[in-house]
Amino acid sequence: MRLRDQPIRQKLMAILLLTTGGTLVLACAALLAYQFWTFRQTTLKQLSTLGNVIAANSTASLAFQNERDAREILAAFRADPHILAAGLYAKDGTLFSHYPADLPVTAFPAAPGRDGYRFEHAELVGFEPVTQVGNARLGTLYVESDLKAIYSTLQLTGAVVALVMGASLLVAYLLSSALQRTISQPLLALAETARVVSDRQDYSVRAPALGKDELGLLTDAFNQMLGRIEDQDRVLRQNVAEVERSNKELEQFAYVASHDLQEPLRMVSSFTELLERRYGDKLDEKGRKFVRYAVDGAIRMQRLINDLLDFSRVSTRGKAMQPVDMGQVLDTVRLNLSVSLKESGAVVTNDPLPTVTADETQMVQLLQNLVGNAIKFRTADRPHIHVSAQATATEWVFAVRDNGIGIAPEYFERIFVIFQRLHARGEYPGTGIGLAVCRRIVERHGGRIWVASVPGQGATFSFALPHHNGEQAL
Amino acid sequence: MAVLTTSLAGASGRRHAPKAIRPCLVGFALLFAYAPRLVAQASEYQVKAVFLFNFVQFVDWPAAAFPTSTTPLIIGVLGNDPFGPFLDATVRGETVRGRPLEVRRYQTVNEIGTCHVLYISSSEEGRLDDILSDLKDRPVLTVSETAGFDQRGGMIRFVSERSRIRLRINPDAAEAANLTISSKLLQAAEVVTPAKP
Numbered sequence A: 001m002r003l004r005d006q007p008i009r010q011k012l013m014a015i016l017l018l019t020t021g022g023t024l025v026l027a028c029a030a031l032l033a034y035q036f037w038t039f040r041q042t043t044l045k046q047l048s049t050l051g052n053v054i055a056a057n058s059t060a061s062l063a064f065q066n067e068r069d070a071r072e073i074l075a076a077f078r079a080d081p082h083i084l085a086a087g088l089y090a091k092d093g094t095l096f097s098h099y100p101a102d103l104p105v106t107a108f109p110a111a112p113g114r115d116g117y118r119f120e121h122a123e124l125v126g127f128e129p130v131t132q133v134g135n136a137r138l139g140t141l142y143v144e145s146d147l148k149a150i151y152s153t154l155q156l157t158g159a160v161v162a163l164v165m166g167a168s169l170l171v172a173y174l175l176s177s178a179l180q181r182t183i184s185q186p187l188l189a190l191a192e193t194a195r196v197v198s199d200r201q202d203y204s205v206r207a208p209a210l211g212k213d214e215l216g217l218l219t220d221a222f223n224q225m226l227g228r229i230e231d232q233d234r235v236l237r238q239n240v241a242e243v244e245r246s247n248k249e250l251e252q253f254a255y256v257a258s259h260d261l262q263e264p265l266r267m268v269s270s271f272t273e274l275l276e277r278r279y280g281d282k283l284d285e286k287g288r289k290f291v292r293y294a295v296d297g298a299i300r301m302q303r304l305i306n307d308l309l310d311f312s313r314v315s316t317r318g319k320a321m322q323p324v325d326m327g328q329v330l331d332t333v334r335l336n337l338s339v340s341l342k343e344s345g346a347v348v349t350n351d352p353l354p355t356v357t358a359d360e361t362q363m364v365q366l367l368q369n370l371v372g373n374a375i376k377f378r379t380a381d382r383p384h385i386h387v388s389a390q391a392t393a394t395e396w397v398f399a400v401r402d403n404g405i406g407i408a409p410e411y412f413e414r415i416f417v418i419f420q421r422l423h424a425r426g427e428y429p430g431t432g433i434g435l436a437v438c439r440r441i442v443e444r445h446g447g448r449i450w451v452a453s454v455p456g457q458g459a460t461f462s463f464a465l466p467h468h469n470g471e472q473a474l
Numbered sequence B: 001m002a003v004l005t006t007s008l009a010g011a012s013g014r015r016h017a018p019k020a021i022r023p024c025l026v027g028f029a030l031l032f033a034y035a036p037r038l039v040a041q042a043s044e045y046q047v048k049a050v051f052l053f054n055f056v057q058f059v060d061w062p063a064a065a066f067p068t069s070t071t072p073l074i075i076g077v078l079g080n081d082p083f084g085p086f087l088d089a090t091v092r093g094e095t096v097r098g099r100p101l102e103v104r105r106y107q108t109v110n111e112i113g114t115c116h117v118l119y120i121s122s123s124e125e126g127r128l129d130d131i132l133s134d135l136k137d138r139p140v141l142t143v144s145e146t147a148g149f150d151q152r153g154g155m156i157r158f159v160s161e162r163s164r165i166r167l168r169i170n171p172d173a174a175e176a177a178n179l180t181i182s183s184k185l186l187q188a189a190e191v192v193t194p195a196k197p
Helices: A010-056 A060-064 A067-079 A147-180 A183-201 A214-282 A285-318 A326-336 A338-344 A361-378 A435-445 B001-017 B022-032 B036-059 B086-091 B123-135 B170-178 B183-187
Strands: A082-091 A096-097 A116-120 A123-131 A135-145 A322-325 A349-351 A355-358 A384-391 A395-401 A449-452 A459-467 B075-076 B099-106 B117-120 B139-143 B156-161 B164-169
Touching: A010 A060, A010 A067, A010 A116, A010 A123, A010 A135, A010 A147, A010 A183, A060 A067, A060 A214, A067 A082, A082 B183, A096 B170, A147 A183, A183 B117, A214 A285, A214 A395, A285 A435, A322 A326, A322 A361, A326 A349, A326 A361, A338 A361, A338 B001, A355 A361, A355 B183, A361 A384, A361 A395, A361 A435, A395 B086, A435 A449, A435 A459, A435 B001, A435 B183, B001 B170, B036 B075, B036 B086, B036 B117, B036 B139, B036 B156, B036 B183, B075 B086, B086 B099, B117 B123, B123 B139, B164 B183
Parallel strands: A349 A384, B075 B099, B075 B117, B117 B139, B139 B156
Antiparallel strands: A082 A096, A082 A135, A116 A123, A123 A135, A322 A355, A384 A395, A395 A459, A449 A459, B156 B164
16 A cells, blocks of 8 residues: 555654654664774774783793793783683794683684784784884784674664664654644544535534644635535525526416416407307408407417416426337327328438337427427428437437428527527417427426527437436337 | 704794794704704804893993993903804894994903993803902993802893793892893893892
């Protein structure tokens, strides 16, 4: 697991401990190395001092070949248990006397080496010239010391260093686990607040502010942001509720109005029709014309009110969503439109159409409006209408393509707005509600509707319905 | 001369011997069959010559013993010289405290002028008391192997003890002559305090 993916607490702990640990290890290593070096130097110095003294003492015994005296002088090395061997070499390089006395002569160098003290293998050896002050050289003193003193001291130091390091790391761990909280706590609180906000959509929670540092400022800024969002959210909800309420009122008004208008209108139309039928021969030509206008108006008004009722019913009288076979829906549409299909000689073809979850009545209404429009806005050519469907990852896209008059791009949006007509009533009949109803139906199903067209070359109305569970397959 | 050379070779060959003096004896043993006396004497006086030279390093003379700062340190031999070439060979090229060394040979005590170490040959045994009284109070380190030398007012006596040469020192005599003998030398020797006459 990478450090980057670790929780921030562990990251902080890791950073603090690695820093302390690394520094400690470095410091301790340096200390040990320094200790080792100094102790080596000290040991060397001590041995050379001792060698110096013994060499000075042994001048006469070398000069006058007094072996007993020499042995006594060398025996002084017994005081230092680390001295393994010592020997006095005569001027000509032969071993004159040695310590300890029971050590075989073969254990000593055959001849004295270079003057001075040096580390050889695991030992410290030294060759000290024996001279009576300022005079000719009388011989050489050889000393050999083990380094056990160095190593035992080093071991002790190492143990102490390890102990100190362990204790320091423990203290560092305790301190850092306590101190890291000043950074991780506000961050964790902030993260928790953010999680609560996004989980519950509750903008009223606030992150606790802990201190005045950058994290405190961040928390303050975050809380202020939350406050602003909370205000805006409240305003938005109020507005939405307001809009919904007024929309509902409007729908209710439209429904009630159109419903209640029907009654007096029916009276007007039936009595004007009665007037035309019964008293038509009693009126002159002009009178009959006026009555006809009145009847026409009443019929048009009747249609307008019906369409308006349809429009408002889309949301107020909608039925439950259930699986709907769009192929059957198209068949129903063909049946409903059989008269105008026959009149216009139009051909409606289709690709295989899927089953979708929808309000079946509204699907019929939707397709019928679109196919009806395609027939209505035809050219002199025989109308050819093709219905197809295509699945995308998220929705079904249905297309109703015709070879009619087409629509100029600037009207692509306007045609879906209620009462927007592009043509004079005499040219193409209609109330200008059909496409608005279509849009309302599609939107009620959570989809979209749009048109693509080149004027004179027909139009393609498309609508997309989002997938519901398990209906991707054709 | 051939024998002598061989003897020296024998002496230098003691490199591998365990002890310092025993090698002398190796050479001695090797050559015993050919010239026992000469070899015995040769190695004995060779060692004694070295000792004479070494005395110089362990004894301090009063400043008056050296008329000038460049006066050589003189080792004298009174009477028959038993050292042969060894003494000259030992001293050659050596300096002590910056002074060169010089060997002089005297037949009578009257010839002795500036002298720092005087070896009195056993040939002078008869005249020893006269010689010592002549040298009395002069800063001359007297050395001899004559029996009773240290008891009679001499300073250092060579004593041949089996294969070794031991020293007997009379520090009172040296002190009387204003000479300081290093305690190290005293430690390596046998100190003698003669009964006052």
